[in-house]
Amino acid sequence: MTFGGALAGGAVAVATLSLGGEQSERTGGRQCRDGDVGQRKERMMPRFRAVSVLVCICITAACSSPSTVTPAASQAGGGKAASTPATSPSRAGPAPRASTDATPAASAVTAPVPMPQVIISHVRTGDGSVVTVATFGGPVQYMLHNGSADPGPAAAGLVRAGPAVTGADRQRLLAVFNGGFKLGVGAGGYEQEGHVISALGNGFASLVIDRSGRARIGVWGSGVPAPGEVVYSVRQNLQPLVAGGQPTPAAADWGLWGATLGGGEYVARSALGQNASGDLIYAASMSTTPADLADALAHSGALIAMELDINPEWVQLDTARTPGGPITAAVPGQARPADQYLVGWTRDFIAVLAPPAGSQATAPPIRWRPRP
Numbered sequence: 001m002t003f004g005g006a007l008a009g010g011a012v013a014v015a016t017l018s019l020g021g022e023q024s025e026r027t028g029g030r031q032c033r034d035g036d037v038g039q040r041k042e043r044m045m046p047r048f049r050a051v052s053v054l055v056c057i058c059i060t061a062a063c064s065s066p067s068t069v070t071p072a073a074s075q076a077g078g079g080k081a082a083s084t085p086a087t088s089p090s091r092a093g094p095a096p097r098a099s100t101d102a103t104p105a106a107s108a109v110t111a112p113v114p115m116p117q118v119i120i121s122h123v124r125t126g127d128g129s130v131v132t133v134a135t136f137g138g139p140v141q142y143m144l145h146n147g148s149a150d151p152g153p154a155a156a157g158l159v160r161a162g163p164a165v166t167g168a169d170r171q172r173l174l175a176v177f178n179g180g181f182k183l184g185v186g187a188g189g190y191e192q193e194g195h196v197i198s199a200l201g202n203g204f205a206s207l208v209i210d211r212s213g214r215a216r217i218g219v220w221g222s223g224v225p226a227p228g229e230v231v232y233s234v235r236q237n238l239q240p241l242v243a244g245g246q247p248t249p250a251a252a253d254w255g256l257w258g259a260t261l262g263g264g265e266y267v268a269r270s271a272l273g274q275n276a277s278g279d280l281i282y283a284a285s286m287s288t289t290p291a292d293l294a295d296a297l298a299h300s301g302a303l304i305a306m307e308l309d310i311n312p313e314w315v316q317l318d319t320a321r322t323p324g325g326p327i328t329a330a331v332p333g334q335a336r337p338a339d340q341y342l343v344g345w346t347r348d349f350i351a352v353l354a355p356p357a358g359s360q361a362t363a364p365p366i367r368w369r370p371r372p
Contacts, residue, residue: 114138116354118175118319120330123296129266129288131296132331134317135281140174141213141353142280144192144233149346150182151190151197158195164344165351171324172353176341177282177317178270178309179348180237181258188236189220190348204236205306207272213353217274217304235348241271242305247294257290261311265289268315268334273302280352281305284315286333314347316340323354 116138123131146155148163156162165173181187189200200206202221209215210230218224219240225231238258241251250256260267270284271293283296283305290307297305309315317330318338329338341349 116140116174116323118352120319121300123283123299125288125292125295127289127292129285129292130332131283131285131288131292132317133281133283133296133300134175134177134319134330135275135279135300136175136352137277137279139355141355142209142215143169143213143351143353144179144207144209144235145341145349145351146192147179147345147347147349150184151192151348152346154197155192155195159193161193161351162344163346165341168356169351169353170342172356173320173327173351174323174354175282175317175319175330175352176327177272177284177350177352178314179235179350180308182347187238187258189234190236191231191234192348194232200234200236203239205238205240205304207235207306207350209233215280216278217272217280217306235350238307240304241290241294241307242273242297242302245298245301245303247291247298251291251294254289254291257307258310267310268312269293269310270308270315270317271297271305272308273297273300273305275301276303282317284317284331284334286312286315286331309347316349 114137117136119135119137121133121135123133125131143161145161145165146152146159146163161169165176183190183198188198188204188206189196190198191200200220204220205217206220206224207215207217208224208229209232211232212230216224220234220236238256239250240248241257242248254265257269266287266289268284268286269288269290270282271290273281273283275281281297281300281302283293283300285292293307294305312335315331316334316336318327318341319330320327327338327342329336341351
């Protein structure tokens with residue numbers, strides 16, 4: 001009932017009671033015409049009080065009732081109040097609910113720690129030559145050593161890595177192999193531990209080792225060294241044997257690759273390449289050609305390669321199964337004993353070392369400094 005309805009109902013009740021009162025009054029007047037007017041008023045007062053109470057009850061009920069009744073939206077005529085913006089049914093969506101899909105936190109996955117290793121394989125070329133290929137993988141470090149005769153006195157007293165692998169380096173030794181031609185033949189320059197022993201020349205294939213022991217092969221003056229690149233040690237030797245993953249045209253002319261013992265094409269030869277992962281690859285045979293070495297290296301994934309020393313006295317690769325373990329000769333038929341680089345050697349050579357004990361088995365960071 002509305003407030004107005006309550007008032008109307010109260011008025012009707014008052015009117016009804018009043019009418020009843022008047023009728024009673026007329027009846028009483030007929031019965032007692034001579035009665036006192038005061039007595040009639042006293043009889044009317046209880047009735048007026050009852051009417052007042054009834055009107056108050058109706059007003060109270062009206063105030064406690066809702067002022068309007070809005071039909072539900074699903075019923076005819078239902079909708080939102082005018083003061084509330086309507087929402088398009090096409091855009092209305094279900095009420096959001098809490099997701100019950102529990103997404104576990106990503107657990108930390110530790111990547112396998114790469115281990116330094118030497119992988120030996122043998123490649124038979126088209127002419128029947130068998131080339132031993134050694135790939136140095138993992139976080140290995142390289143160190144150029146001075147030979148007692150070449151570079152010899154020119155580097156003695158200036159460099160730490162001398163004619164033999166000793167001390168802590170011996171405990172980390174994984175492999176060791178020969179360097180390039182004698183410096184006096186003009187096949188390229190030589191720098192060790194920041195000391196230029198023989199001038200470096202543009203156009204020569206170059207093994208570049210930085211201060212951290214990381215190595216790469218490139219053509220000096222053609223991208224090597226890069227601007228600001230650390231150059232700690234450099235061994236140059238002739239022109240590239242492999243470039244762009246393919247043997248160079250010069251590889252087919254064996255006369256361009258050094259004087260051989262007895263003047264023959266098939267002699268002991270060695271070379272060094274690098275693959276797309278940055279691993280160095282050593283290749284050697286006691287009877288092969290420059291083209292065979294180039295084919296074997298390209299077949300093994302080398303993108304670039306350089307020839308190292310040739311002839312039986314100088315070609316040598318020695319390896320260990322574990323860092324610092326017993327070392328054995330790796331090229332079948334090589335002339336020198338496996339411990340030659342441990343007791344001391346007359347020519348320069350390169351040692352392959354595992355990281356120092358306690359260090360993380362990852363590639364060392366490259367340090368940069370301007371080159372003078």
